[in-house]
Amino acid sequence: MTLIKSISGIRGTIGGKPGDNLTPLDVVKFTAAYGKWVITNSNIDKVTVVVGRDARISGAMVNRLCIGTLQGLGINVIDLGLSTTPTVEIAVPLENAQGGIILTASHNPKQWNALKLLNNKGEFISDKDGKQILDFAENESFDFVEVDDLGSVKEDNSYLEKHINAVLNLSLVNKKLIEMSDFTIVCDSVHSTGGIFVPALLRALGVKNIIELYSEPTGEFPHNPEPLPENLTAIANKIKETGADLGIVVDPDVDRLAFVNEDGSMFGEEYTLVAIAEYVLENTKGNTVSNLSSTRALRDVTEAKGCEYTAAAVGEVNVVNKMKEVNAVIGGEGNGGIIYPELHYGRDALVGIGLFLTYFAECGAKMTHVKAKFPQYTISKNKIQLEPSMDVDAILKAIENEYKDNEIDTIDGVKIYFDKEWVHLRKSNTEPIIRIYSESKNEKKANELAYMIMDKIKNLTI
Numbered sequence: 001m002t003l004i005k006s007i008s009g010i011r012g013t014i015g016g017k018p019g020d021n022l023t024p025l026d027v028v029k030f031t032a033a034y035g036k037w038v039i040t041n042s043n044i045d046k047v048t049v050v051v052g053r054d055a056r057i058s059g060a061m062v063n064r065l066c067i068g069t070l071q072g073l074g075i076n077v078i079d080l081g082l083s084t085t086p087t088v089e090i091a092v093p094l095e096n097a098q099g100g101i102i103l104t105a106s107h108n109p110k111q112w113n114a115l116k117l118l119n120n121k122g123e124f125i126s127d128k129d130g131k132q133i134l135d136f137a138e139n140e141s142f143d144f145v146e147v148d149d150l151g152s153v154k155e156d157n158s159y160l161e162k163h164i165n166a167v168l169n170l171s172l173v174n175k176k177l178i179e180m181s182d183f184t185i186v187c188d189s190v191h192s193t194g195g196i197f198v199p200a201l202l203r204a205l206g207v208k209n210i211i212e213l214y215s216e217p218t219g220e221f222p223h224n225p226e227p228l229p230e231n232l233t234a235i236a237n238k239i240k241e242t243g244a245d246l247g248i249v250v251d252p253d254v255d256r257l258a259f260v261n262e263d264g265s266m267f268g269e270e271y272t273l274v275a276i277a278e279y280v281l282e283n284t285k286g287n288t289v290s291n292l293s294s295t296r297a298l299r300d301v302t303e304a305k306g307c308e309y310t311a312a313a314v315g316e317v318n319v320v321n322k323m324k325e326v327n328a329v330i331g332g333e334g335n336g337g338i339i340y341p342e343l344h345y346g347r348d349a350l351v352g353i354g355l356f357l358t359y360f361a362e363c364g365a366k367m368t369h370v371k372a373k374f375p376q377y378t379i380s381k382n383k384i385q386l387e388p389s390m391d392v393d394a395i396l397k398a399i400e401n402e403y404k405d406n407e408i409d410t411i412d413g414v415k416i417y418f419d420k421e422w423v424h425l426r427k428s429n430t431e432p433i434i435r436i437y438s439e440s441k442n443e444k445k446a447n448e449l450a451y452m453i454m455d456k457i458k459n460l461t462i
């Protein structure tokens with residue numbers, strides 16, 4: 001089993017021994033370390049932290065441990081209960097809180113859970129802050145308060161409505177147009193909190209014909225919860241069976257968004273951001289950002305509008321930092337993560353749904369026709385296993401030198417451009433592998449690019 005300690009929080013499988021898995025002791029230790037960080041970096045006597053969780057089976061247990069630990073540090077807690085990652089992100093600044101914790105392992109299977117950690121802006125903590133928290137945890141550098149100074153707990157169930165209203169109030173979300181389009185939509189929420197939030201949002205947007213799959217938030221995921229094509233056969237079949245206009249798929253904490261076409265084919269996670277960016281840029285000229293492993297189609301769409309695209313290192317916090325740096329009007333990641341600064345700097349599937357349905361209604365075409373409007377690329381994802389003794393950095397440097405005459409980006413591994421094709425190599429932080437992403441006009445070409453680089457790496461390591 002697994003326990004992963006990173007700057008953005010702690011993620012692991014439930015059960016087992018402390019330090020090897022995400023046990024109750026680990027939950028308490030890392031929550032306490034985070035609480036210490038919040039107190040250390042706040043200038044008020046009594047700090048407040050917002051807590052929310054997805055519906056996975058271990059959520060209630062982890063929630064109680066987390067909240068009790070924060071109370072023990074003298075921290076007041078606002079408990080949103082069953083919620084979403086973007087909802088907690090929105091709640092932190094609205095509550096004038098000093099931080100937030102989302103209890104979710106995102107797209108991981110049900111045996112996993114995690115603590116995602118936010119700063120006082122409702123954004124993921126920085127690399128520097130994460131390292132300080134890990135240091136506090138390693139050295140158990142925290143003290144608990146006496147009984148008269150324990151923190152309070154307030155349950156707040158109002159943020160479903162607040163989040164939905166925030167989406168409806170966006171200038172580029174047109175409820176009247178969506179309602180007039182009379183869409184039939186199938187939703188797959190994998191028995192997590194999307195089953196609460198997505199249908200509620202659709203009803204608020206005027207959608208009357210909603211077919212719900214796996215909406216009850218039991219945490220018993222009916223399939224692998226990552227919204228990839230191989231996991232979405234049930235919704236594809238339901239769309240064809242019912243003649244629905246489209247399908248909407250979210251992951252367990254509702255920060256990733258994927259669409260399914262009217263014929264059951266995949267619109268593609270990569271094209272979630274591309275389509276929404278097309279719509280935003282039609283109405284708001286500005287820059288766009290995605291990470292280095294995302295499709296080139298966003299760059300093509302952006303430049304066609306006379307705007308500027310910038311790539312960021314992989315990771316939401318890196319994308320957000322780059323978006324702020326270049327004042328981007330829309331950005332995100334190719335995994336279906338939409339970041340729309342007009343509301344907040346975080347991946348938000350609910351914002352994505354509101355923007356996309358408005359765009360789809362304006363198009364007045366079928367989903368397959370909308371997808372066909374965009375530059376068509378395919379990304380291939382591979383990895384190459386290395387011996388633990390091998391110098392991964394040296395291998396990446398050798399590949400960089402091999403292609404020194406090409407356009408190269410080294411902000412996160414090595415990305416090599418071949419006109420409108422690319423290969424991106426990144427070393428794993430948790431295992432001795434190099435991840436190799438490649439993109440071309442079709443799967444065959446993308447794989448050929450990847451295999452070409454993989455062969456060169458194998459020759460380097462013989």
